[in-house]
Amino acid sequence: MNVVSPLSNVRVVLVETSHPGNLGAVARAMKVMGLSDLALVKPRCEIDDEARARASGAVDVLEASRRFDSLDEALADTVLAAACTSRRRDLPHPAYTPRQAAPEMLALAHNGSVAVVFGSETFGLSNEQLMKCRWLINIPSNPDYASLNLGAAAQVLAYELRCTAEDAVLPLPEFEPAAHAARESLLAEMEKALTEIGFHDPANPKRLMPRLRRFFAKAGLEKEEVAIWRGIVEAMKTTGPSRKN
């Protein structure tokens, strides 16, 4: 690989990591596969000597990591976020293996940052955090013991991305994917509008917003589509209050 590799647009996002050794292990796992963008969301530990020891020759990745106060902030400029989780059956989001996910992730990485999100060692990711991601990624594992170490999971993902990057990947048709923050604010506006027109009752939400989130996750929102949906939502809201007349 020469010139700019899409791997340089892959961000690893660690949420509420507890063990400094895992920070180091993830940094090393990233660097050996050619990744370098590490984001830490509310880490519960510091980059200490243990972290640096486990990072070995990847201390630079560790030191260059950025901290964020929320997952939304860490994902704000990304065009795709995929949450690595062992949960699946209870969630409606599209779920893929690393091998299935890697080609489209890399194709999108030509257009902007793509993120792989990992939860804390003990609690994983909350439902709310999972639903903020477009995809779930399930690493195939032993059903009797599926507990991958955080560094090992990051290694598997980074390895798949590198293997795929080294293969020829067909670029997707030209389009501009929407950033995370644009999608989140659109969905928030949409929820407001649906409430105003009386279709959605936040006090009795049923499964409406998760279902709409899932629909938008499947579609893969583009910039131009954000503009269209914003227009529709605005038009809905304009009409909303008069309904009570």
Place this chain on the structure above:
Amino acid sequence: MNVVSPLSNVRVVLVETSHPGNLGAVARAMKVMGLSDLALVKPRCEIDDEARARASGAVDVLEASRRFDSLDEALADTVLAAACTSRRRDLPHPAYTPRQAAPEMLALAHNGSVAVVFGSETFGLSNEQLMKCRWLINIPSNPDYASLNLGAAAQVLAYELRCTAEDAVLPLPEFEPAAHAARESLLAEMEKALTEIGFHDPANPKRLMPRLRRFFAKAGLEKEEVAIWRGIVEAMKTTGPSRKN
């Protein structure tokens, strides 16, 4: 996977490992992928508390490991041995990536034990040790920093073997796709509603409906989603005419 999996015939052979933490990490990497046969050749460390802590729920694999005084003894009953190494150019042996190697390794695992051999953290495997193996395995990595941690390398190999064993492709989540006619009638209703609320002008349609069609095509509409969107469209229409008041 049921009955006897070829994964149970995969042996991981660690030669002269120095760090107990790595023994634990390898045991965990094995168990999460369904491997259990761990062989230690002249280990330079003990299975201590650190090893057990890193093994986490895979202490059983660690405790069941066997010690050997030589690589020959650890490989004696195997039908294939593959050495994981970052070296290649100076050796005449056949070399494969994990992905290339996995199918034949598993095929042979139906006939007897197959081994993946890892050298020590500092020195790797000697030429003599490498030449005792039939294959070399090179994990694709960053040419500028190819130093995989021992546990991470074992994780990648075990993962590839499991993926190959499962031919792992996630089934899509269960859902009921909407029929063509249902999608068409929804889109027609949507166009009407968007016209009523003044967002869409059929006399000057621009690219709105083709863009919405494309968005719905990407998402892959399901039956339940038709019901949700029909509800939204109904709610829009109800409010629509009053806008002109």
